Amino acid sequence: MELRQLAYFVAVAEEQHFTRAAQRVKVAQPAVSQQIIRLERELGEQLLIRTPRGVLLTGAGMAFLPHARATLASAQSGRDALASLRGLLAGRLSVGTLVPAPQELPSLLGHYRRDHPGVELRLRDGHTTSLIAEVDEGTLDVAVIGLGVRQPVPDKVDSQVIRTEPAVIIVSRDHPLAASRSVPLAQLRDEPMVTLPPESGQRMALDAAARSAGFTPRIAAESSDLRILVDLAAEGVGIALVPRSAAPPSERLAIVQLSRPKLTRRLILIWQKDGLSPAARAFLPYARTALADPADSVEV
Structure with a gap:
């Protein structure tokens, strides 16, 4: 069993397509197919099902995937450790972020990259639920997520609250x-709302608070893009619930405080509990410094 076979298998499993996987690992598609066939023969199990639309994992493939990822991560950690002994960080840093990303993130990554040019950066966005899962399984090294005050961070990842906002x-x-200057949440009972999707931390906080107030929000539209929610509110499609930093001054819009209860979003930095690479460990101080609001950052 070779590391390249594991890398090709993981790429195909994640891309669900041989051609895209070959492009990702930068080899010819027949070479990827050939190495995976050899891997399946060695294991004595079929890992993938080829279909006209792409690739599906068999039960054996699903069972084998986390072990393949762990082996590749362990090998990369070894390379990174040797590179750090030479005083040069290397390897890959995978960062996840909620949408929209904190406005400081590009400059943060730029600063880190200038200090550690040997590290390959990968950035992907997603919702809080998926980002937590990807950090836990090792697909991402670190991520910035958003959760309400009463929503606990899962124990399977390490975390630090770096900012709060209403x-x-x-x-x-x-x-x-x-x-109105402020309205209680219960007053929105019959109002159409435009919100983030259910898997976002803010939507989960809204749904939980509404349940406590005895109603279910009337959702007129959903979008992962806060800017679209703001535009929909301006068009009168519904009331938008957004973090204060996402509410731009506009002659077309009114910003109203929410009370009873106040909904506060926590911006949280999360990372793997075990096996954090040297590149990821070096990134944490940069993130804490660049993203934290000194007025209200809190450690957990």
Whole structure:
């Protein structure tokens, strides 16, 4: 069994397509197929099912995938450790972020890259639920997620709260609530709302708070893009619930505080509990410094 066979298998499993996997590992597609066939013969199990639309994992493939990932990660950690002995960080750093990403993230990554040019950076966005899962399984080294105050961070990852901010509602200027400074959540019972999808931390916090208030939010539209939610609110499609930092000043919009309860989003840095690479360990101080708000950052 060779590391390249494991790398090809993981690439095909994640891309669910031989051609895309070959492009990812930068070899010809027949070579990827040939090495996976050899791997399957050595293991005595079929790992993949080829279909006209792509590739599916067999039961054996699903069982083998986390072990293949762990072996590749262990080999990479060994390379990184040797590189760090030479005083040069190398390897790959995979960073996940919620959408929209913190505005400081590009400069943070730029600063880190200038200090450690030998590290290959990978950035992907997603929702809180998927980002936690990817950090836990090792697909991502670190991630920035958002959770409400009452939503615990799962024990399977290490974490630090780096910023907190209130959620507000945004309405069009001609909406009856536009003249209010603040409204209780229960007052939104019959209002159509435009929100993030259910897997986002903020949506989960909204749903939980609404249940406590005895109602289910009326969802008129969902989007992962906060800017689209703001635009939909301006068009009168519904009330948008967004973090305060995502509420831009506009003549078309009114920003209203939410009360009873206040919904507060925590911006949280999470990372793997075990086996963190030297590149990822070096990244944590950069992230804590660049992303934290000194006025309200709290450690957990």
